[in-house]
Structures are given as structure tokens and as C-alpha cells.
Amino acid sequence: GKKVTKPHDLFLLSVCVAVRAFTPNLCPFSPQVCGYFEGMLEKLELDDDAAEPESDIYMRFMKSHKCYDIVPTSSKLVVFDTALQVKKAFFALVANGVRAAPLWDTEKQSFVGMLTITDFIIILHRYYKSPMVQIYELEEHKLETWREVYLQATFKPLVNISPDASLFDAVYTLIKNKIHRLPVIDPVTGNALYILTHKRILKFLQLFMCEMPKPAFMKQTLGELGIGTYHEIAFIHPDTPIIKALNIFVERRVSALPVVDDSGKVVDIYSKFDVINLAAEK
Known part of the structure; x- marks a missing residue:
């Protein structure tokens, strides 16, 4: 019979896109889970009778739109x-x-x-x-x-x-x-x-979300669905040297680092783009 993809799997697949918008170089899942999704993308077969009608709505949306649809009428491209x-x-x-x-x-x-x-x-x-x-x-x-x-x-x-x-x-x-x-x-x-980019695709999807059925999994929390990084989180302190932050960017393959004070409170976010802006000012 055909393989039935659970709503939970479909959500993880779409959230893989969402999370990478904030941590582009760091997959939010383990290598095993990422491999599972890559395989699912290649071999996915949906049984419309067995699956919930709205469970694959986002996937069907992306399959029905071309990349050209997402290109702005006016945008800047530097070569x-x-x-x-x-x-x-x-x-x-x-x-x-x-x-x-x-x-x-x-x-x-x-x-x-x-x-x-x-x-x-x-x-x-x-x-x-x-x-x-x-x-x-x-x-x-x-x-x-x-x-x-x-x-x-x-x-x-x-x-x-x-x-x-x-x-x-x-x-x-x-x-x-x-x-x-x-x-x-x-x-x-x-x-x-x-x-x-992931962000651009998500923005395009968000424009139409109010017109689409809401899958049941959208009412669940990120914690309930196990989405995100909860262990060995990369972070820096306000007094962390820039070079150490750069080392973390390269070694941990993240695009932004939370800046945490001595009490453990997040006081800022240091992103990759901040690095090049700093260099430009110097």
C-alpha cells in the first residue's frame, strides 16, 4: 500500500524550513531525523483517503506554486x-x-x-x-x-x-x-x-495562510512537537571577545547567538550580519 505521512511529520518538514530561517546553517534536528526528512522528500506518497484532508495543505500549496511566483516585481540583485x-x-x-x-x-x-x-x-x-x-x-x-x-x-x-x-x-x-x-x-x-531563502518562502506562504484550512498540529506548541534546540545551546556573554563569537559561528554553524548576562537572562542577539556591519564601520 501507499505510505501515509502523519500530520506531525508534515509539520516537522515545514518547520525545518521555518527554523532554518533563523539558524540557516544549523539543522534543528539530529542527523538521523534530517536524513529521514530528506528521504521522505524523495519518496513521499500521500494517501488522500487515509490522511486528514488538511494535513498536507502546506505541501500541496508549495507544489502548486512556481519559484517565479515568489520573485518580487522590483528587487535588488547584486552580482x-x-x-x-x-x-x-x-x-x-x-x-x-x-x-x-x-x-x-x-x-x-x-x-x-x-x-x-x-x-x-x-x-x-x-x-x-x-x-x-x-x-x-x-x-x-x-x-x-x-x-x-x-x-x-x-x-x-x-x-x-x-x-x-x-x-x-x-x-x-x-x-x-x-x-x-x-x-x-x-x-x-x-x-x-x-x-x-527560507524566510522569503515562509513570507509567501504566510500571505495565503488565512485562506487555507488550519491543520490540527498548528494548535500545538513547539515544545509539544519537539521542535527547536533545547540542549547545548550556543550563546555568548556581553563581554565575550568578537573572535570567540566568530569561532562559535564557524564551529557550531549557527547564524545568530543569544547574548546572555550572568543571571542567564537573554539581553540581546548577535547575528552574522552584525559582524560585517562592524567591519564596515571600522
């Missing part, structure tokens, strides 16, 4: 040539108020990667304790040089998606590749149209 200097590229990110940009290789005449805030943090993290390489020397490097040093022999084709692909395919691609930014590229012209 960097790989020949651009590292320093200029990151200042351009800040100046344009964007957190990522596709990288264009003129020689190959194609997009070859993405530049994100995470790359900037990795640069600072890698060279902070390296007396052989001064950071100002690195600033003069071109993006292609940094990519050769950092990626070395691990170059992989840029993960992207067609504007005609479904949002469900986009979510699957984000989860499968463990990425949080997905360029939408026209396969005919080769033009980059937009960068899809």
Missing part, C-alpha cells in the same frame, strides 16, 4: 565578478544592504558560486591566528583567489533552480544541499533573477 577584490566585494554587500551575491566567472561565462556573510566570517576566523598572512594582504586578493585557497579541490557546481520549478522543489533543494540561499537562474538566458 560580483570573481576578479573583484575581496575587500571591495564585502563593502559592496554592506553598501547595497544585501547578505549574498552570485559570483560570475567572465572566463567561463557562467555563475560559479555565492558570496555570503559566512565567507567573510570564515576569512576573519581563518586568518586571525595566522601570522604568515596579514589580513591586509588578503583584502587585496581577488574573489577567485580566495575561492581557490578556501575551496581548494572541493569546487562544486553552483546549486540553483529554474523559475519554473515548484516551491516544493526549492525547499527540497535547500534542505538536500544544506544551503540557505538558492539563486533562481533562467535556464534559457542564463540570467540570475532572484535569491530564494
Whole structure:
């Protein structure tokens, strides 16, 4: 018979998208659970007679909309040539108020990667304790040089998606590749149209939620459903050195850190984007 997916499973699948909007690099579940969901995405078969009518409403919604539907009529997309200097590229990110940009290789005449805030943090993290390489020397490097040093022999084709692909395919691609930014590229012209994120997909879904049936699991709490991180939470204190925060970003693969005072109270949030803003001010 067909496999019946429980509402609880469907909720976890959709929340995997929601939680990653706040912790893009850190899956909220164990590797075993993440593997289960990746397998479910590939082999999912719904039995409409056995499942609750509204239990798969969000999945059906994403399957019925294309990536093109989510692209704003007016938006800013910054593209960097790989020949651009590292320093200029990151200042351009800040100046344009964007957190990522596709990288264009003129020689190959194609997009070859993405530049994100995470790359900037990795640069600072890698060279902070390296007396052989001064950071100002690195600033003069071109993006292609940094990519050769950092990626070395691990170059992989840029993960992207067609504007005609479904949002469900986009979510699957984000989860499968463990990425949080997905360029939408026209396969005919080769033009980059937009960068899809978990947050953008959730915003699009939220626009229509009031018109859709509410699955029963939406009345349950995050705690009841076991969603979130409740053990070994990464955090910092107000007096934590910046370099230690950077180390945590890289080692724990989180996008934000709660700032906790001596009494254990959360007093602020330090995000990856705060790092590049600080660098721009300096």
C-alpha cells in the first residue's frame, strides 16, 4: 500500500524550513531525523483517503506554486565578478544592504558560486591566528583567489533552480544541499533573477495562510512537537571577545547567538550580519 505521512511529520518538514530561517546553517534536528526528512522528500506518497484532508495543505500549496511566483516585481540583485577584490566585494554587500551575491566567472561565462556573510566570517576566523598572512594582504586578493585557497579541490557546481520549478522543489533543494540561499537562474538566458531563502518562502506562504484550512498540529506548541534546540545551546556573554563569537559561528554553524548576562537572562542577539556591519564601520 501507499505510505501515509502523519500530520506531525508534515509539520516537522515545514518547520525545518521555518527554523532554518533563523539558524540557516544549523539543522534543528539530529542527523538521523534530517536524513529521514530528506528521504521522505524523495519518496513521499500521500494517501488522500487515509490522511486528514488538511494535513498536507502546506505541501500541496508549495507544489502548486512556481519559484517565479515568489520573485518580487522590483528587487535588488547584486552580482560580483570573481576578479573583484575581496575587500571591495564585502563593502559592496554592506553598501547595497544585501547578505549574498552570485559570483560570475567572465572566463567561463557562467555563475560559479555565492558570496555570503559566512565567507567573510570564515576569512576573519581563518586568518586571525595566522601570522604568515596579514589580513591586509588578503583584502587585496581577488574573489577567485580566495575561492581557490578556501575551496581548494572541493569546487562544486553552483546549486540553483529554474523559475519554473515548484516551491516544493526549492525547499527540497535547500534542505538536500544544506544551503540557505538558492539563486533562481533562467535556464534559457542564463540570467540570475532572484535569491530564494527560507524566510522569503515562509513570507509567501504566510500571505495565503488565512485562506487555507488550519491543520490540527498548528494548535500545538513547539515544545509539544519537539521542535527547536533545547540542549547545548550556543550563546555568548556581553563581554565575550568578537573572535570567540566568530569561532562559535564557524564551529557550531549557527547564524545568530543569544547574548546572555550572568543571571542567564537573554539581553540581546548577535547575528552574522552584525559582524560585517562592524567591519564596515571600522
